[in-house]
Amino acid sequence: MHRLLLLLFMTLLVSCEKSKPPTPFQAIDISWRYASEPVNFHLTDPNGKIRKLSDFKDKVVVLFFGYTHCPEICPTTLADLAQVMRLLDKDAAKVQVLFVTLDPERDTPKLLSEYVPFFHPSFMGLYGDAQTTAQVAKTFGVNYEKRVEKGSYTLDHSDGTYLIGANGKPVLLSPYNQRVELLVQDIKLLLQTAHD
Numbered sequence: 001m002h003r004l005l006l007l008l009f010m011t012l013l014v015s016c017e018k019s020k021p022p023t024p025f026q027a028i029d030i031s032w033r034y035a036s037e038p039v040n041f042h043l044t045d046p047n048g049k050i051r052k053l054s055d056f057k058d059k060v061v062v063l064f065f066g067y068t069h070c071p072e073i074c075p076t077t078l079a080d081l082a083q084v085m086r087l088l089d090k091d092a093a094k095v096q097v098l099f100v101t102l103d104p105e106r107d108t109p110k111l112l113s114e115y116v117p118f119f120h121p122s123f124m125g126l127y128g129d130a131q132t133t134a135q136v137a138k139t140f141g142v143n144y145e146k147r148v149e150k151g152s153y154t155l156d157h158s159d160g161t162y163l164i165g166a167n168g169k170p171v172l173l174s175p176y177n178q179r180v181e182l183l184v185q186d187i188k189l190l191l192q193t194a195h196d
Contacts, residue, residue, distance in 0.1 A: 040053045043127060045126055053168055059095055060187050063164060073157075091187070100127070102157055
């Protein structure tokens with residue numbers, strides 16, 4: 001009898017899982033994190049203008065956290081995102097890539113204005129003070145830690161790129177080193193859903 005009940009319970013579990021509709025996205029849908037409160041931020045662009053997510057409500061926002069002194073992950077990701085923009089062709093005008101620095105101590109507005117658009121002219125760098133940076137990172141579940149080495153420092157930080165649909169939904173998380181073609185596919189799906 002006990003075995004029969006266990007078998008019945010496992011069958012129910014499997015059938016519940018099967019009933020969930022498959023997601024069309026390659027990235028992980030993390031919209032559930034923002035069910036009670038919409039995702040947002042208040043950060044400053046290199047021209048000193050305060051930017052909010054709603055400033056880009058008609059676009060798909062591609063959001064990445066990093067820092068300009070990053071030796072590998074950040075430049076690789078920005079180079080991949082530049083390739084994404086090339087592959088999107090005309091649709092690239094409906095996409096905004098935002099690079100949020102986790103190192104406002106060194107990443108000055110001038111440095112951000114030169115470094116970020118170097119990868120693609122439409123890319124925008126954003127910054128906040130230490131407290132604002134910590135708050136925005138927490139909102140997106142980004143962890144970072146300063147590691148002092150020989151009179152300087154590096155930052156250990158979460159990687160991954162956030163894809164945010166028009167009007168702030170859905171919110172997807174694409175892992176580091178995701179194939180460029182899959183990023184393009186997800187962005188095109190987000191553009192499609194925005195106009196359905």
